[in-house]
Amino acid sequence: DVKVTQSSRYLVKRTGEKVFLECVQDMDHENMFWYRQDPGLGLRLIYFSYDVKMKEKGDIPEGYSVSREKKERFSLILESASTNQTSMYLCASSIPGQGWIEQFFGPGTRLTVL
Amino acid sequence: AQSVTQLDSQVPVFEEAPVELRCNYSSSVSVYLFWYVQYPNQGLQLLLKYLSGSTLVKGINGFEAEFNKSQTSFHLRKPSVHISDTAEYFCAVSRGGYQKVTFGTGTKLQVIP
Numbered sequence: 001d002v003k004v005t006q007s008s009r010y011l012v013k014r015t016g017e018k019v020f021l022e023c024v025q026d027m028d029h030e031n032m033f034w035y036r037q038d039p040g041l042g043l044r045l046i047y048f049s050y051d052v053k054m055k056e057k058g059d060i061p062e063g064y065s066v067s068r069e070k071k072e073r074f075s076l077i078l079e080s081a082s083t084n085q086t087s088m089y090l091c092a093s094s095i096p097g098q099g100w101i102e103q104f105f106g107p108g109t110r111l112t113v114l
Numbered sequence: 115a116q117s118v119t120q121l122d123s124q125v126p127v128f129e130e131a132p133v134e135l136r137c138n139y140s141s142s143v144s145v146y147l148f149w150y151v152q153y154p155n156q157g158l159q160l161l162l163k164y165l166s167g168s169t170l171v172k173g174i175n176g177f178e179a180e181f182n183k184s185q186t187s188f189h190l191r192k193p194s195v196h197i198s199d200t201a202e203y204f205c206a207v208s209r210g211g212y213q214k215v216t217f218g219t220g221t222k223l224q225v226i227p
Contacts, residue, residue: 004157035217040123042204042219043158058214090157099212101146101165105157 003027004106006091012112019078021109023091030096032074033103034058034066037088046089049074081113116141118207118218126224127195135190135221137179137205147188148206148215149179158204164188165211175199200225 007022025032030051035043035058045058047066055066063085067075074093078085088110092103119138127133139145146165150158162173169181179190188205205218 040219043217045214092157099210100208100215101163101211102160103158103215105159107155107157 004091004093004104006089006106006109008109009107010110010112012114013078013081014114015082017078017081017113019081019111019113021076021078021089021091021111023074023076023106024072025074025093025104026072027093027104028071028096029093029104030071031094031099032068033092033094034064034074034076035090035092036060037090037108043090046076081111083113085111086113087111116145116207116209116216118205118216120205120218120221122221123219124222124224126226128226129197130194132193133191133195133199133223135203135205135223137188137190137218139186139188139205139207141186141207141209143209146208146210147179147181148208149173149177149188149190150204150206150217151175152202152204152220154201161190161203195223195225197225197227199223 004025033048034046049055049068065077090108091106094103117140148163149161151161152158164171164181172178202220202222206215208215
């Protein structure tokens with residue numbers, strides 16, 4: 001079974017802090033994704049990566065950056081957290097050669113910025 | 115540009131009753147369509163997908179969906195729901211395997227005992 005793990009289930013940070021959200025997948029997937037999920041808005045793509053050291057902006061990249069130094073790990077960084085970044089963050093990966101066809105999601109990190 | 119509309123934000127249904135969750139999409143080209151399910155406190159899981167071929171797609175847990183190109187719809191159905199089907203369901207669309215997936219806003223299915 002594919003396993004996508006996220007470093008924290010719940011996180012509380014203060015405005016202005018630098019926040020790191022970590023995601024690890026154990027199936028040698030090339031493609032990895034970061035989404036945020038908000039009630040009534042569904043999932044919105046923040047960043048994605050097709051390979052190590054490669055990144056592409058999604059629909060809402062402002063205020064975020066990412067890092068992919070190893071194939072299995074994709075980190076989301078909030079350089080200076082703000083209250084409007086309070087949300088559920090979901091990481092996903094997909095099978096090599098299948099692009100976006102089936103994404104495997106982690107359990108999510110619920111981030112609260114005070 | 116592609117988009118997905120899930121008109122129903124919440125659908126209550128009694129246990130063992132049938133259910134249909136509606137999804138309409140817009141795209142000027144051929145599409146791939148997906149339904150994902152999110153159980154409480156979990157990530158999303160693929161329920162079923164339409165890539166090509168038969169317009170009736172069967173998924174896990176007894177769910178099925180029908181691709182209707184003329185009506186640009188991909189409604190999800192189950193003939194008899196269980197308490198364990200209580201979850202949020204997301205419809206999603208893509209223009210191809212290596213094209214970005216766009217998710218709908220989700221429909222919360224509440225199964226009432």
